[in-house]
Amino acid sequence: MAIRHLERTVFCVLILLAGCSGKKSEPDGGDEAKVVTPVEVAVAKRETIQRTITAEAVLYPIVQANIVPKISAPVRKFYAQRGDHVHAGQLLAVLENRDLEAATRESKQLYEQADAGLQNVKSATLPDDLTKAKSDVTAAKQTLEAAQKIYKSRESLVKEGALAQKVLDDAKVSLVQSQSAYDVAQQRLTSLETVGQAAQLRSSQAQADAAQARYQSAEAQASYAEVRSPIEGLVADRPLNIGEMASSGSALFTVVDISRIVARANISVAQAAFIRSGQAATIKGPAGEVPGKVSVVSPAVDTNTTTVQVWVEARNTGEELKPGTTVEISIAVGDVKDAVTVPAAALLSSDEGGDKVMIAGADSLAHEQKVEVGVRDGDTVQIVSGVKAGERVIVNGGLGLDDKAKIEIDKGGDKQ
Helix, strand or coil, X not given: CHHXXXXXXXXXXXXXXXXXXXXXXXXXXXXXXXXCEEEEEXXXXXXXXXXXXXXXXXXXXXXXXXXXXXXXXXXXXXXXXCCCEECCCCEEEEECCHHHHHHHHHHHHHHHHHHHHHHHHHHHHHHHHHHHHHHHHHHHHHHHHHHHHHHHHHHHHHHHCCCCHHHHHHHHHHHHHHHHHHHHHHHHHHHHHHHHHHHHHHHHHHHHHHXXXXXXXXXXXXXXXXXXXXXXXXXXXXXXXXXXXXCCCCCCEEEEEEEEEEXXXXXXXXXXXXXXXXXXXXXXXXXXXXXXXXEEECCCCECCCCEEEEEEEEECHHHCCCCCCEEEEEEEEEEEEEEEEEEHHHCEECCCCCEEEXXXXXXXXXXXXXXXXXXXXXXXXXXXXXXXXXXXXXXXXXXXXXXXXXXXXXXXXXXC
């Protein structure tokens, strides 16, 4: 029984194999079985296109002030925090300055003392000295005149033999002494009236001026403890807290004016040749587009990047644009007339590098064509070479499409 069952099984298997080998293979169909890809096309046009230069840029404030204190001292008090709006001249912080205030008071007192001495010289000392000198000259002159009279009188009496010679000699000595006293008094008066008076005034004035300068210096040093904002703007940074040491070499505050914003971009030399200061531009950021204008076109090329830096300035209404943000700038630099254009969607990356398009031929095949791209204006691109006006380029369905692949144009028709 087992042998008979095995024979039946083998027989059934043979029948099945015979049936399978008897099936005929399907014909491959050749070219008629090739896959047809549906595509959308657009016609290349000849038109005027606006030359617009776009580039990535970084936003900067129109003005920024890193406020560094002029003295090193602990922070006594802050009057502004991060995010506060401040105006020019506003007090932002006060540093510890009791030692400087004491030095200022001392210098002030010394100045007042020197100034009082100057006023005393001007109003009292010099006039008194001058009066005394004049009085001394008058007294010396009178003494001299009296001595002269005595000498002449005794000289006559000696000649007559009425007096001894010694008496005349004594009178002569007295006359010489009187003359000498008169000369000294006269010289002192002259000195006070000319050189002495001017020199004493200059000396007193110099002392007062030096004391005043020391006082002003001490006063200035004390004022440096008050840290004020030099501009109107927003407090962007305040790294220290109360009690920490503020250094004369580090910024205590960073204040930025972002009422206007500047987008700085590095642009190729070829594109920068079309850009001029004052041209209209836009800044496109997270909050939308903001109109502006070109404010700076660097006259020099950066040797490291071989690019030219271009600044676009715009009003920052509502302070929505923040410094440090990466944005896109667009600058309209003129029109290109009689340009062959296609939609930007038609551009593809070539395997060999560069750009290409897929042209929809009259033979219902896609033809790969390398192109040279010119000006871009939004969704429209100028084709410098590779496509002629009137040719149909694939704008949808061309990605991954092989050269000479069979295509079927969408029944919606060509895109204009």
